[in-house]
Amino acid sequence: MALHPSLLLLLLIFDRISAARHVSVQTGGSITFPCSYDLNHINHVKYWCQSLGWDVCSYVVRTDHPKSSGKTSISDDINKRIFTVIMTDLVSRDSNTYRCVVEINGGTDFMIQRFYLSVTPGTPELYVEQQEVSGVEGGSVTVCCYYSNSGDMKWCRMGGDCVSGFSGTLNGTSVTLTRTSDANNRTVFTVTMSGLKMENTDWYWCRVGELEMPVHITVSQQTATQRTSKMTSTTQDPTPQQPSASPTAEPVQTDNTSQGAEGNMEEVHQRSIDVKVLLISLGMLVVVTAGILVTWNMWRRHKDNKAKDQTTNNSVSPNPGSHHDVMYSTVMPDQFRTEEKGNIWLQASRLLDNIFAVTHKAS
Numbered sequence: 001m002a003l004h005p006s007l008l009l010l011l012l013i014f015d016r017i018s019a020a021r022h023v024s025v026q027t028g029g030s031i032t033f034p035c036s037y038d039l040n041h042i043n044h045v046k047y048w049c050q051s052l053g054w055d056v057c058s059y060v061v062r063t064d065h066p067k068s069s070g071k072t073s074i075s076d077d078i079n080k081r082i083f084t085v086i087m088t089d090l091v092s093r094d095s096n097t098y099r100c101v102v103e104i105n106g107g108t109d110f111m112i113q114r115f116y117l118s119v120t121p122g123t124p125e126l127y128v129e130q131q132e133v134s135g136v137e138g139g140s141v142t143v144c145c146y147y148s149n150s151g152d153m154k155w156c157r158m159g160g161d162c163v164s165g166f167s168g169t170l171n172g173t174s175v176t177l178t179r180t181s182d183a184n185n186r187t188v189f190t191v192t193m194s195g196l197k198m199e200n201t202d203w204y205w206c207r208v209g210e211l212e213m214p215v216h217i218t219v220s221q222q223t224a225t226q227r228t229s230k231m232t233s234t235t236q237d238p239t240p241q242q243p244s245a246s247p248t249a250e251p252v253q254t255d256n257t258s259q260g261a262e263g264n265m266e267e268v269h270q271r272s273i274d275v276k277v278l279l280i281s282l283g284m285l286v287v288v289t290a291g292i293l294v295t296w297n298m299w300r301r302h303k304d305n306k307a308k309d310q311t312t313n314n315s316v317s318p319n320p321g322s323h324h325d326v327m328y329s330t331v332m333p334d335q336f337r338t339e340e341k342g343n344i345w346l347q348a349s350r351l352l353d354n355i356f357a358v359t360h361k362a363s
Contacts, residue, residue: 020097020114021205021212024124030088032131034203034214035100035112036159042078044102048085051097051114060098061085082203087117095119125149126211134218135196143206143215145189151209153177155191158203158214173200193217 025031037046045064049057061067061074063083068074071090076083087094100112118124126147135141143155155175156162163175174194182188189208193200196219206213 020116022116022118022210023213024118024120024126024211025090026124026127027091027119027121029090030086031090031117032214032216033085033087033098033100033115034082034158034216035085036082036203037102037112039081041102041110042081044104046074046076046083047101047103048072048074049099049101051099057099057101062103090117090119092119092121123148126206126208126213128206128213128215131214132216132218134220135193136220136222137196137198138222139196140192140194141196141217143191143193143204143217145191145206145208145213146186147189147208147211148187149209149211151211152207153179153189154205154207156205156207158205162207171197171199173197 023031023033033048035046037044045062047062048060050060051057061069061072063074063076071088071094073086074083083100085098085100095118096116098115098117100115102110102112104110126145126149128143128145133141133143152164154162154164155170155177157170161170163170163177165177167174167176169175170193173196176192176194178190178192180188180190189206191206198219198221200217201219202217204215204217206215
């Protein structure tokens with residue numbers, strides 16, 4: 001029995017609206033649609049078809065053949081159990097309802113998801129500049145969703161939970177949502193995921209009202225360069241917890257095997273320098289002391305000679321015939337002068353002995 005045209009029209013409208021994800025793309029643009037499936041369907045053929053009615057769907061691409069047709073291509077990742085469809089160079093006639101389907105041999109094919117694609121010549125009501133965003137483990141990623149429609153903002157993981165409001169968590173990862181305006185007066189719904197984990201790699205949906213846009217987040221491990229850069233940044237960050245700035249900080253553990261030997265060599269070298277400096281100073285002191293002794297000795301000798309000459313002159317009378325004007329003077333014998341000189345050199349010798357004793361202790 002044929003369906004009444006009005007009933008067929010209602011079914012077509014219902015097919016476009018019910019359980020379909022609404023996606024808007026600008027003319028000439030492209031989009032990627034993700035479709036996840038169960039473990040039981042890994043070895044099944046998947047296909048992308050254009051809906052022509054309630055139970056009629058025209059093949060566009062299949063995972064067996066053809067994998068690409070015109071502007072559309074399909075690929076299947078059996079490890080992640082997700083097949084993706086890419087549509088490029090979109091035009092207005094591409095606006096339609098599409099389906100992700102798993103082929104069931106000998107049975108009814110299983111529809112995974114239905115999408116309603118709207119291709120508009122102007123700016124789409126909801127769009128992102130990039131559908132592929134990358135981050136590193138432990139880092140963060142930011143996704144900007146531009147929109148002009150109204151409705152609640154949500155960030156959802158495909159097949160999982162959603163975060164609405166201003167903040168929340170998805171699989172242990174912090175998520176914050178903010179609403180701002182950019183320099184071009186575009187309203188921006190900004191999503192920031194912090195503390196990324198490897199298991200955060202997946203497809204997500206940026207949702208405002210009834211419109212949605214799929215975004216893929218890829219989390220990779222940090223490279224050696226990134227880890228080194230992070231450690232350097234942490235080391236250079238001046239905080240009061242650094243040992244050099246904290247009097248109660250615990251001593252830093254170091255490798256004492258090599259540093260101990262180098263420290264001993266530096267200590268020996270420093271002691272050698274100190275001894276040399278001391279020897280030079282003492283040598284100069286000896287020279288100065290010897291100079292002073294020699295000068296003093298010459299001065300004493302000059303004084304003695306002068307006294308001797310004066311005594312000789314006084315002992316000769318100006319009148320040889322008269323004995324009343326004779327003057328007498330006591331002259332110091334040479335042996336007393338020798339003893340006095342001996343005392344001076346004895347003191348100098350003792351001074352030198354003390355100097356060499358101090359030098360020996362210092363070395």
